[in-house]
Amino acid sequence: MSFTLAQPVHSDLVVRKSRFIGCVQPVADRAAAQAVVAALRAAHPAAAHVCWALMAGGASAANDDGEPGGTAGRPMLEVLRHQQIEGALATVVRYFGGVKLGAGGLVRAYTDAVAQALLGAALVPLVRQRSLCCAVSYALEGLVRRELAAAGAVLEDVDHGDAVRFAFRLPAPEADAFIARLDDAAEGRVAWLPA
Structure with a gap:
């Protein structure tokens, strides 16, 4: 069974001086998701990256926003898939702390930011x-x-x-x-x- 979120949920992690601000929220479609991402970019102009993953309307998408390929958006998307979440957008705003994390460190940090947010989520079963x-x-x-x-x-x-x-x-x-x-x-x- 698939689930969606009752309301947006947030997380805030610091990994080796880099700050990862995660959010998972319900969205109807890709256009709504892109509006949310654009608003995040405007709200966090000093952020190094605004990465996102979308599961909505039976379609999925992920964006690494300049992080090494496959280290941000795709791992975030896998968390949504693993939790069977549909109609949702996961975003992580990263403020670079000056210490490189490597590919494995980035995957863990982005995955953890989304997973931590989902710990506090009220999941609603999706009924077709x-x-x-x-x-x-x-x-x-x-x-x-x-x-x-x-x-x-x-x-x-x-x-x-x-x-x-x-x-x-x-x-x-x-x-x-x-x-x-x-x-x-x-x-x-x-x-x-x-x-």
Whole structure:
């Protein structure tokens, strides 16, 4: 099972005079991650490196930001994979302390910065969502709204035309049972549309 984070978590390590400020936070996609990294660069202009790793939307990415290849971003990404974390960005801001750490030392420091942050993380199980769309008569709008609320569905759109069209999401494991329950409650008067 995959997890995401309830909120950002931080760490702060000093390794042989270099400071490593780690953060792991939930993000939706690569664009959001790049905005976070840009903000970190602006907030830490004196930092030697701002390295990051991303697991979001089924895609992954890593950036060493000038550290020797494979010593920062990739090890950080492996920590996220090992912990089965999805929809998250790991960042480490490094302030160089004047002592070279070598490839092994860098890998350990970046890995530890992310792992230390995750020690304090509240993990939330990720449940795959399913998008559904249905249309009903105006007389059934209240019934559908009550069923959606009871199921904890996320209502994305309601369109009032010839009929009332609902677009919503709910956990995939519960979708088939919800469809059957709504069909039964509406006595078969629900038109299911492509989502």
